[in-house]
Structures are given as C-alpha cells and as structure tokens.
Amino acid sequence: MDDEDRISIDEGHPDALLLGGDRRVSDQFREPVKPWHIATTPRTISTVICIAIFLWVLSGMVVMVPATRLVEDIFCRRHYGRLDEDPIDEELCKADEIQSSVAWIFGLSMALVTIIGLVVVMPYGVLADRARKPVYLLAATGQFVNVVWSLFILRFWRTVPVELILLGPVFELIGGGITMAIVVLYAIVSDVNAPEDKAITYFFASLAANVAVFVGPPLASKMIAVWSPWAPISLSLAVTTLAGMIVVIIPETAHRPYQSPGTDDDWVEVRDRGWRKAITSRFARVFYNSDLRSVLKKRSILLLLVASTLTAPLTTGTGSLFLQYYSKRFGKSIEDAGYMLAIRGGLTIIVVGALLPLLSKYLTSSSYISLPAFRRDLLLARASAASAGLGYFLLGGPSTAFLTSGIGILALSSGIGPLLRSLTSNLVQSHQTSQIFTIVSIVEGVGSLPIGPFLAWAFSSGMRLGGLWFGLPFFFLGGLGSLALVVLYFVNNEGSVADYHAVTENT
Known part of the structure; x- marks a missing residue:
C-alpha cells in the first residue's frame, strides 16, 4: 500500500474541504455513496477510523484479564485433578508448574501471531491496494474466528486439550487478522486526508488506542467481580464484531486503478502477470530498489532499524505476563492486576x-x-528509551513500591515507536517513506518473534530461582530499552531531509 501508488480523494479538487470540511467528495470514491454510508467526508471518515481502532484495542484489553484467569484455572484444575464445576481457590493456582504452563501458552501464541503477520502482510497488502473494505472485512473475519475458537477451547477444555488454543492464530491467515485490519485503517486515513492533516489524525488514533488500554483492564476486572470471566469475554466478542462491521458505514476509499499503459499499480500487475509475480514485484520494490539500497547504507538508518528491532518487544511486558507476575509475586488476584x-x-x-x-x-x-x-x-526518543530501560528494571523490583514507580516511568516511554518512525522518515525522501516503513514493520516483527517464548522461559526460570531473579523477564526488557538508548546515541542527523530543508529555508 505504497503512498506513491495512491490517489488522494481530493486530488483534482483543490477546493475540497479536508479534515473539518462538511462537503461530500463522493465523486472521488471507488463506489457510489449508499444510504448506509453515514461517513462521507474526511472528518467523519477519520472519526470512524479512530472509533474502529478504539474498538479493536478495547476488544483485546477486555479479554486479556479473563482469558489469563481462565487459562490459569484450567491448568490449575488439571494439576490438582479437579474436573468438577465447583470454584477453586485462586491461591492454589499460583504453583510454579501452573504459572509456567500459562506463560508458555501465551508466549507461544504471541510468536504464532507474529509469524502469521509476517507471512500475510505482503499478499494482503497487494490486495488492499485494489480495495480497502473487502480486505478489512476479511481480516475482521479471521480475527473473529480466532476469538470464537479460543472461546470454544476455554469452554470445552474437559473435552479438548487447552493447548489447541494455539491453533487460534492460524485462523488469522484469513485476511491477516487484527494486524492487517489496523494496517488497512491507517491506509484509509492516508487515502482521505491531505499530507498536512494526517499527523493530527494519527495522533487521535493513538489517543483512542490508549484510552482503550486505560478502560479495558479495569472494566474487565469489575465485570469478573460482579458476574464471571465470561462476561468480559462476551463483551470482547461483541466489540470485535462491531469493530469489524463499522467499516460498512464508509465508502471504499482506495484509488481508481490507473488506466495508462506501463503503470506500476499492483492490481494491474495481478491482472496481467498473476499473484505470484505481483507479490514478488512488491518485495523487489521494497528491498531491491537501487535508490532505497543506497539509503540503507546510511549508518543512522541502519542504527534506527536496530533500535526499532530492540524496542518492538517492549509492549509485551504489560500484557498477560504482567498479570501473572503481579498476581504470583505479590499474592494478588488476576483482577487486581487488571x-x-x-x-x-x-x-x-x-x-x-x-x-x-x-x-x-x-x-x-x-x-x-x-x-x-x-x-x-532524537532527544525525545533517547529519553523514551531511557524511561523504558529504567521502568522495566524497577518493574522487576522486590516490592510494590518498585513496581508502581516502574509503571509510572514506563509510561514515559510510550512515544518510542512513533518517534523512531519519525526519525527514520526524516532520513529518506518522501517517495521512499512507504518502502522504509515496510522494512521497519518487518524488522519489528522479526524483533518480536522470539520474545513470547523467551519471556515465558525467563518467567519460569525466575520463579525457580526466586528472590530478585523473579523479575528476570522485566530485567531483560529493561536491558533491551537500555541497549536501544546506547544505539540511539550513535545516531546523528547527517542527511536529515527535514533539517536540510530547514537550513535551506533559513539561508
């Protein structure tokens, strides 16, 4: 979904209102505006995208607490030979063997999701260049089937092994799951907004995601306390469905296919040369473009790619692993961890x-x-990396005071991903941005690939060793943040496009 392969819905209409306009631009959409297309202006479409991102993140955050509790309960009952329906004391489920099994289930699931994402991003990316909405609906379907499969396993664990929950990510081969859904949403933002308006839309999208992170876990914990773990799980399923269907209220925003001969449009390549050659061509444009190869020879670009690889796993430390760690080490319930x-x-x-x-x-x-x-x-990125390193080291400390301090400092690292992308984009020309961002996404996926199983091993080893070693997985994540900080100190602004233009304007 290369930026240079898109036509803005406002191209050729300089008087069209952008991000705040109320005028319809239906003549630029790929499909006629239908009665159910409630959002038809850049502002309303961008609002729908922010709502969709909020719903996707909320669905994941709401299900995280009850899923962790149910998986723990299943391994606990298996450990003690309790196959009845009677409640079992959660304190009995904190045995090292049980917690280790839970950590490995989530760690392996995380690795499988990353593998699937790396496999499908290119083929579905080619298809999404033709039409956004069908790919999005397909991705939402794959995610929905994944959730339904997981719920089936958790409900009927006495009949089928709970380990079969690891097959869930395989269903994300249908459309690419939530990973591809988010990619398409950001592509739609790029379709409907002028370049100067994209940044503010991305900001609101990020804010929507963080609001979901804030609301989801405590909402799930409260629902578990009032009803049962199945209440937030049911809510997650409903929210997943809504997130998938919300796209029907906007028109198709992908550009019309180019009609001129010799075009590089991916879909024309599919039509003329077949899927395999079209996808191969996409890889070639990303990795073998001679202009881009010269960019990758820049030391700062390579260092920023290394930093992206190191920081990509940092978000995993505040998921199910944190719930287990807080509950096990400090004798709290999973709901309290939420x-x-x-x-x-x-x-x-x-x-x-x-x-x-x-x-x-x-x-x-x-x-x-x-x-x-x-x-x-660069200054903010270094500060964020330092906050990530210090925050995770404190998170693995011996008391709740260390943990709370770590959470606070860790929040200061929230902007590390966008900052690294901004730095990278400032070192390349505008026509190279989409290719370099594709490479960034791939190296982030590669960096995240082994982290799930490794953190599961570190958590199990930390429990076995005891004492300060209990925080081993967080010490590892803190080490990644610290190493990223070291790498960033060797990055400089030599060849920065933004700084070059700034100097040119001043002179």
Missing part, C-alpha cells in the same frame, strides 16, 4: 495527549532552545 494496568493506561494518555506535544513544541519554539525536528525527535 486495575494496576489501568494506572499505566491513564499515565500513557497524559504522556501521549499532553506531555509529548508540549515538550515537542517547547523544544522547537522556545526562546531558550530551538531544535530542528530531527534533533528534537
């Missing part, structure tokens, strides 16, 4: 919604300091 995650979610909203924008503005326009965009983002 409330702890809400603290980080709330702090992340403050960081992303207020602190980072204010710092960015201060660093570029203050009378005391005025940094170019690249140096500003």
Whole structure:
C-alpha cells in the first residue's frame, strides 16, 4: 500500500474541504455513496477510523484479564485433578508448574501471531491496494474466528486439550487478522486526508488506542467481580464484531486503478502477470530498489532499524505476563492486576495527549532552545528509551513500591515507536517513506518473534530461582530499552531531509 501508488480523494479538487470540511467528495470514491454510508467526508471518515481502532484495542484489553484467569484455572484444575464445576481457590493456582504452563501458552501464541503477520502482510497488502473494505472485512473475519475458537477451547477444555488454543492464530491467515485490519485503517486515513492533516489524525488514533488500554483492564476486572470471566469475554466478542462491521458505514476509499499503459499499480500487475509475480514485484520494490539500497547504507538508518528491532518487544511486558507476575509475586488476584494496568493506561494518555506535544513544541519554539525536528525527535526518543530501560528494571523490583514507580516511568516511554518512525522518515525522501516503513514493520516483527517464548522461559526460570531473579523477564526488557538508548546515541542527523530543508529555508 505504497503512498506513491495512491490517489488522494481530493486530488483534482483543490477546493475540497479536508479534515473539518462538511462537503461530500463522493465523486472521488471507488463506489457510489449508499444510504448506509453515514461517513462521507474526511472528518467523519477519520472519526470512524479512530472509533474502529478504539474498538479493536478495547476488544483485546477486555479479554486479556479473563482469558489469563481462565487459562490459569484450567491448568490449575488439571494439576490438582479437579474436573468438577465447583470454584477453586485462586491461591492454589499460583504453583510454579501452573504459572509456567500459562506463560508458555501465551508466549507461544504471541510468536504464532507474529509469524502469521509476517507471512500475510505482503499478499494482503497487494490486495488492499485494489480495495480497502473487502480486505478489512476479511481480516475482521479471521480475527473473529480466532476469538470464537479460543472461546470454544476455554469452554470445552474437559473435552479438548487447552493447548489447541494455539491453533487460534492460524485462523488469522484469513485476511491477516487484527494486524492487517489496523494496517488497512491507517491506509484509509492516508487515502482521505491531505499530507498536512494526517499527523493530527494519527495522533487521535493513538489517543483512542490508549484510552482503550486505560478502560479495558479495569472494566474487565469489575465485570469478573460482579458476574464471571465470561462476561468480559462476551463483551470482547461483541466489540470485535462491531469493530469489524463499522467499516460498512464508509465508502471504499482506495484509488481508481490507473488506466495508462506501463503503470506500476499492483492490481494491474495481478491482472496481467498473476499473484505470484505481483507479490514478488512488491518485495523487489521494497528491498531491491537501487535508490532505497543506497539509503540503507546510511549508518543512522541502519542504527534506527536496530533500535526499532530492540524496542518492538517492549509492549509485551504489560500484557498477560504482567498479570501473572503481579498476581504470583505479590499474592494478588488476576483482577487486581487488571486495575494496576489501568494506572499505566491513564499515565500513557497524559504522556501521549499532553506531555509529548508540549515538550515537542517547547523544544522547537522556545526562546531558550530551538531544535530542528530531527534533533528534537532524537532527544525525545533517547529519553523514551531511557524511561523504558529504567521502568522495566524497577518493574522487576522486590516490592510494590518498585513496581508502581516502574509503571509510572514506563509510561514515559510510550512515544518510542512513533518517534523512531519519525526519525527514520526524516532520513529518506518522501517517495521512499512507504518502502522504509515496510522494512521497519518487518524488522519489528522479526524483533518480536522470539520474545513470547523467551519471556515465558525467563518467567519460569525466575520463579525457580526466586528472590530478585523473579523479575528476570522485566530485567531483560529493561536491558533491551537500555541497549536501544546506547544505539540511539550513535545516531546523528547527517542527511536529515527535514533539517536540510530547514537550513535551506533559513539561508
């Protein structure tokens, strides 16, 4: 879904209103506007995309707490030979063998999801260049089937082995699952917004995701306390369905196929040369473009790719692993751990919604300091990496005071991913952005691939060793953040496109 292969819905219509306009631009859509197309302007379509991202993240955050509790309960009953329906004391389920089994299930599932994402991103990306909505609906279907399969296994675990839950990610081969759904949503944002309006839309999308992170875990914990783990799971299934169907209220936004001969449009390649050659061509454009190869020879680009690889796994430390760790080490329930995650979610909203924008503005326009965009983002990226390193080291500390402090400091690292992408984009020309971002996505996937099983091993080993070693998985993540900080200190702004233009304008 290359930016240069898209036609903006406003191209050829300079008077069309963007991001705040109320005028319809239906003549630019790939399909006629239907009565159920409620959102038909850039503003309303962008709003729908933000809502969809909120729903997708909420569905995952709401199901995380009850799924962890149910899997723990299943292994607990198997461990003690309890196959009855009577409740079992959660404290009995904190045995090392049980917790290790739970960690491995989630760790392997995480690795499988990453593998599937790496396999499907190119073929479905080619298809999505032709039409956004069918790919999105297909991806939503794959995610829905994955969730239904997982619920089936958790409900009938006495009949089928709970380990079969690992087959769930395989269903994401249908459309690419949530990974591809999010990719398509951001492609739609790019379709309908002018370049100067995309940043603010991405900001609101990120804010919507962080609100879901803040709301989801405590909502799930409360529903478990009032009803049962199946209540938030049912809510997650409903939210997943809504997230998948919401796209029907917007028109198709992909550009019309080029009609001129010799076009590079992916779909024309599919029609003329077949799927295999079209996908191979996409790989060639990303990895073998001679212009891009020269860019990859830049030391700072390579260092930023290394930093992206190191920081990609950092988000895994505040998922099911954290729920297990907090519950096991400090003798709390899984539901209590859900409330702890809400603290980080709330702090992340403050960081992303207020602190980072204010710092960015201060660093570029203050009378005391005025940094170019690249140096500003590099400074913030280094601070974020340092916060990730220190936050995770504290998270693995011996008391809840260390853990709470770690959560607070860790929230300061929330902007590391977008900052690294911003830095990378500033080192390439605009026509190379989509290719370099594709490479960034792939190296992030490669970096995340082994992290699930490794953290499961680290968690099991930490329980066995005891003492300070209990925080071993978080010490490892803290090490990744610290190593990323070291790498970023060797990055410089040599060849920065943004700084070059700034200097040119000043002279």
